[in-house]
Amino acid sequence: MKLTLKIWRQKNAQAKGQMVTYPIDGIDGDMSFLEMMDVLNDELINKGDEPVVFDHDCREGICGSCSMFINGEAHGPDRLVTTCQLHMRKFKDGDTITIEPFRAGGFPVIKDLMVDRSAFDRIQHAGGFISINTSGNTQDANAIPIEKADADAAFDAATCIGCGACVASCKNSSAMLFVSAKVSQFSLLPQGKVEATDRVMNMVKQMDEEGFGNCTNTGACEVECPKGISLENIARMNREYLSASVKG
Amino acid sequence: MALDSKIPSGPLADKWTQYKNDINLVNPANKRLIDVIVVGTGLAGGSAAATLAELGYNVKAFCFQDSPRRAHSIAAQGGINAAKNYQGDGDSTYRLFYDTVKGGDYRSREANVYRLAEVSANIIDQCVAQGVPFARDYGGLLDNRSFGGVLVSRTFYAKGQTGQQLLLGAYSAMNRQIGRGKIKMYNRHEMLDVVKVDGKARGIITRNLVTGEIERHSAHAVVLGTGGYGNVFYLSTNAMGSNVTAAWKAHKRGAHFANPCYTQIHPTCIPVSGDHQSKLTLMSESLRNDGRIWVPAKKEDAEAIRAGKLKPTEIAEENRDYYLERRYPAFGNLVPRDVASRAAKERCDAGFGVNKTGEAVYLDFASAIERYGKEQAYVTHQDANNAALVKKLGQEIVKTKYGNLFQMYEKIVDQNPYETPMMIYPAVHYTMGGLWVDYNLQTSVEGLYAIGEANFSDHGANRLGASALMQGLADGYFVLPYTIGDYLSQDIRTGPISTDTKEFEEAEKNVRSQIDALVNNNGTKAVDYFHKKLGKIMWNKCGMSRNAKDLQSAIDEIAALRDEFYKEVRVPGTENEFNEELAKALRVADFLELGELFAKDALTRNESCGGHFREESVELDGPQKGEALRDDKNFTFVSAWEYKGAPKDAVLHKEELTYENIELKQRSYK
Numbered sequence: 001m002k003l004t005l006k007i008w009r010q011k012n013a014q015a016k017g018q019m020v021t022y023p024i025d026g027i028d029g030d031m032s033f034l035e036m037m038d039v040l041n042d043e044l045i046n047k048g049d050e051p052v053v054f055d056h057d058c059r060e061g062i063c064g065s066c067s068m069f070i071n072g073e074a075h076g077p078d079r080l081v082t083t084c085q086l087h088m089r090k091f092k093d094g095d096t097i098t099i100e101p102f103r104a105g106g107f108p109v110i111k112d113l114m115v116d117r118s119a120f121d122r123i124q125h126a127g128g129f130i131s132i133n134t135s136g137n138t139q140d141a142n143a144i145p146i147e148k149a150d151a152d153a154a155f156d157a158a159t160c161i162g163c164g165a166c167v168a169s170c171k172n173s174s175a176m177l178f179v180s181a182k183v184s185q186f187s188l189l190p191q192g193k194v195e196a197t198d199r200v201m202n203m204v205k206q207m208d209e210e211g212f213g214n215c216t217n218t219g220a221c222e223v224e225c226p227k228g229i230s231l232e233n234i235a236r237m238n239r240e241y242l243s244a245s246v247k248g
Numbered sequence: 249m250a251l252d253s254k255i256p257s258g259p260l261a262d263k264w265t266q267y268k269n270d271i272n273l274v275n276p277a278n279k280r281l282i283d284v285i286v287v288g289t290g291l292a293g294g295s296a297a298a299t300l301a302e303l304g305y306n307v308k309a310f311c312f313q314d315s316p317r318r319a320h321s322i323a324a325q326g327g328i329n330a331a332k333n334y335q336g337d338g339d340s341t342y343r344l345f346y347d348t349v350k351g352g353d354y355r356s357r358e359a360n361v362y363r364l365a366e367v368s369a370n371i372i373d374q375c376v377a378q379g380v381p382f383a384r385d386y387g388g389l390l391d392n393r394s395f396g397g398v399l400v401s402r403t404f405y406a407k408g409q410t411g412q413q414l415l416l417g418a419y420s421a422m423n424r425q426i427g428r429g430k431i432k433m434y435n436r437h438e439m440l441d442v443v444k445v446d447g448k449a450r451g452i453i454t455r456n457l458v459t460g461e462i463e464r465h466s467a468h469a470v471v472l473g474t475g476g477y478g479n480v481f482y483l484s485t486n487a488m489g490s491n492v493t494a495a496w497k498a499h500k501r502g503a504h505f506a507n508p509c510y511t512q513i514h515p516t517c518i519p520v521s522g523d524h525q526s527k528l529t530l531m532s533e534s535l536r537n538d539g540r541i542w543v544p545a546k547k548e549d550a551e552a553i554r555a556g557k558l559k560p561t562e563i564a565e566e567n568r569d570y571y572l573e574r575r576y577p578a579f580g581n582l583v584p585r586d587v588a589s590r591a592a593k594e595r596c597d598a599g600f601g602v603n604k605t606g607e608a609v610y611l612d613f614a615s616a617i618e619r620y621g622k623e624q625a626y627v628t629h630q631d632a633n634n635a636a637l638v639k640k641l642g643q644e645i646v647k648t649k650y651g652n653l654f655q656m657y658e659k660i661v662d663q664n665p666y667e668t669p670m671m672i673y674p675a676v677h678y679t680m681g682g683l684w685v686d687y688n689l690q691t692s693v694e695g696l697y698a699i700g701e702a703n704f705s706d707h708g709a710n711r712l713g714a715s716a717l718m719q720g721l722a723d724g725y726f727v728l729p730y731t732i733g734d735y736l737s738q739d740i741r742t743g744p745i746s747t748d749t750k751e752f753e754e755a756e757k758n759v760r761s762q763i764d765a766l767v768n769n770n771g772t773k774a775v776d777y778f779h780k781k782l783g784k785i786m787w788n789k790c791g792m793s794r795n796a797k798d799l800q801s802a803i804d805e806i807a808a809l810r811d812e813f814y815k816e817v818r819v820p821g822t823e824n825e826f827n828e829e830l831a832k833a834l835r836v837a838d839f840l841e842l843g844e845l846f847a848k849d850a851l852t853r854n855e856s857c858g859g860h861f862r863e864e865s866v867e868l869d870g871p872q873k874g875e876a877l878r879d880d881k882n883f884t885f886v887s888a889w890e891y892k893g894a895p896k897d898a899v900l901h902k903e904e905l906t907y908e909n910i911e912l913k914q915r916s917y918k
Binding site (some may be wrong): 059 | 323375413656737820
């Protein structure tokens with residue numbers, strides 16, 4: 001198929017960016033969206049132009065690197081997939097596709113479609129862990145039975161890939177879905193309960209310092225999340241935060 | 249230089265304990281005076297960085313991704329082995345050890361594998377304590393499943409995302425140390441050289457991928473947890489950025505490269521769909537617990553399917569060839585990966601393959617869906633003879649086990665695997681070869697360590713499923729932190745290592761001149777052109793089936809391609825900015841050298857073992873006719889290659905493998 005791509009080009013963090021239009025032909029429905037971008041970049045390189053920069057690595061939807069805002073949606077029109085799993089069969093011959101970076105104050109653009117998501121790492125540094133050293137002397141893994149429903153819910157929260165689609169989709173650039181996924185995972189497990197108070201307070205504090213906005217319950221994050229992380233996690237984090245605040 | 253594997257003396261089961269009792273320790277106050285560089289933040293590098301920092305060392309960790317959480321361990325699906333024997337099905341440390349050595353076709357080092365099996369149980373305890381949400385049963389205890397090449401259920405899992413959950417566990421342990429300032433994390437940094445001072449590894453040269461800055465970093469020891477080199481084939485299940493550069497630079501600085509030809513071609517991947525393909529996607533081996541592999545028994549049916557005139561669901565049971573169950577009744581669909589891959593190739597080469605290309609076989613869940621559905625109907629007191637109900641219930645069970653894999657398949661192939669069998673074909677997945685290390689995981693360069701997939705030691709010529717995660721975490725959490733301490737105990741009075749020395753200067757100059765040459769080459773062809781061409785040579789001549797003639801021509805073709813690369817490659821942009829083409833060019837330059845050594849190693853090893861299948865070495869008759877034939881008399885050794893300039897000049901050193909606790913047998917899964 002033949003397509004028209006409108007892509008955000010920005011030389012570096014300081015430069016002013018702009019949308020640039022590229023026609024492209026010979027795109028097959030079985031190609032992934034990133035393979036379509038590979039075709040474009042190959043053409044650009046052969047013409048002596050600079051290829052479009054975008055983050056990508058595993059190309060199977062799990063590393064969380066790819067981060068494009070396609071036709072106004074994080075990871076494009078398909079549901080429960082990342083950009084690398086989006087296939088061109090979701091588009092029609094003659095379509096115009098607009099491709100922008102994930103935009104948020106907390107995600108400064110590095111170049112073209114690539115943004116800096118290290119704020120997410122810093123939130124995790126503040127409390128996204130259980131304080132346990134590697135000793136080889138922890139108790140047996142089966143010493144504490146965990147109700148299957150809790151274990152499954154913890155797992156569901158833990159499947160967040162940290163891509164930032166939630167932030168890019170939110171009108172407030174809120175990172176609540178991302179932060180609550182980690183808070184939920186640990187608050188649902190007995191191992192994580194010990195330091196639950198400090199964890200939620202520290203992570204929320206860091207989230208605010210990074211400039212992410214508040215949650216106003218529009219739910220766009222849940223819709224666009226490639227891993228289907230549920231809004232329930234935000235409710236759970238709010239409860240955790242409230243009880244931690246009361247505890248002081 | 250003779251290879252000394254430094255295996256401790258004493259009975260196999262006591263070696264590790266005895267070793268830990270005998271080594272030198274570094275007291276906590278002195279650990280604060282010692283710096284360690286860890287390159288790579290996957291399961292091996294991440295767990296090592298976290299543990300070393302917990303112990304008190306000053307750690308500098310490096311990854312090329314934008315966050316340590318994105319290392320490719322994240323994509324591991326099926327599970328992690330551990331000899332817990334929670335199922336009471338006869339598992340033990342010895343059995344896990346035995347299965348791993350046998351699965352590796354008797355080409356791994358006994359002492360290392362036994363240690364791996366020994367610490368495996370601890371890994372599960374550690375991960376649960378960290379909050380890794382493994383699958384549990386209704387009693388609240390941990391669940392297990394089975395993987396290829398074994399007769400017990402010892403694999404722990406978190407749906408089809410086990411690697412993700414384990415890596416996030418290691419990442420969280422790292423985060424705790426980053427927050428305390430004990431790990432200094434360098435994201436989007438690529439290591440481009442090792443710096444040796446007085447024969448010891450004392451630092452690295454890196455490039456900041458965002459700014460292009462070339463940096464010097466020093467430490468008392470350097471640890472490489474930089475993964476495997478499957479991307480030498482261009483198409484593989486590895487991430488786009490996975491590369492051999494760190495390991496190859498270490499090789500050029502004196503670290504021997506062991507068994508480069510041992511590559512795992514995984515039997516269950518989504519088939520190639522066209523020339524645009526940039527990578528291949530794995531469908532976890534765990535699917536072979538419940539999926540049955542088959543092709544049409546009649547050639548005309550296979551042809552009709554390829555022409556789009558027949559559907560797999562229309563082929564009657566008696567016209568299907570469940571060839572793994574037919575050839576290997578004892579292990580059936582759960583034979584090891586090398587055996588399953590070759591069997592698929594054999595059927596496809598004989599004209600029974602499906603898909604448009606004829607290069608695919610079916611992985612069918614219909615009978616599992618029926619079995620689970622009936623069981624569920626019985627448990628819930630519903631009508632087990634109602635086919636529609638049984639199918640619905642069965643599909644629900646299969647969804648809870650493999651839901652994310654089925655969804656991945658559907659998104660890529662655009663077919664619903666609950667209704668029609670999956671199509672799969674082998675693809676490059678893992679490399680058992682890697683930097684040669686001794687029992688301490690130290691390479692042939694003093695102070696330079698290699699852990700996880702980057703080293704060679706534990707999987708022999710073929711890795712069993714769910715053992716890569718086990719090895720990465722064993723090395724990083726439980727082995728390296730001991731062995732490196734013994735080495736670092738010499739360094740308590742050394743003081744900080746200066747980067748302002750001629751050794752650092754020379755290494756930096758090398759890196760800069762390589763980059764300058766590439767950026768100013770002004771050739772006519774993009775980097776991918778060369779990478780794809782290399783991949784085709786590797787797949788066609790060094791793939792699932794190898795012979796002397798093809799390997800020799802691969803060596804010549806790769807050498808010629810390398811010359812063309814340096815003449816014709818075009819790298820747009822400059823070195824002082826984010827420049828992915830430059831990063832790719834630097835990686836492909838190293839693949840073009842490694843590829844040739846790979847072929848040379850495969851040519852030298854004139855026997856079939858594990859993933860390395862030489863057409864010249866097969867069983868000619870008897871019940872094993874056509875199966876791979878190992879040559880223990882002449883090849884029971886590790887090939888460790890020493891760098892001498894061009895790959896063709898590499899010098900072979902042999903580490904003889906001695907088996908004191910296992911009798912060498914031809915593998916049989918029949």
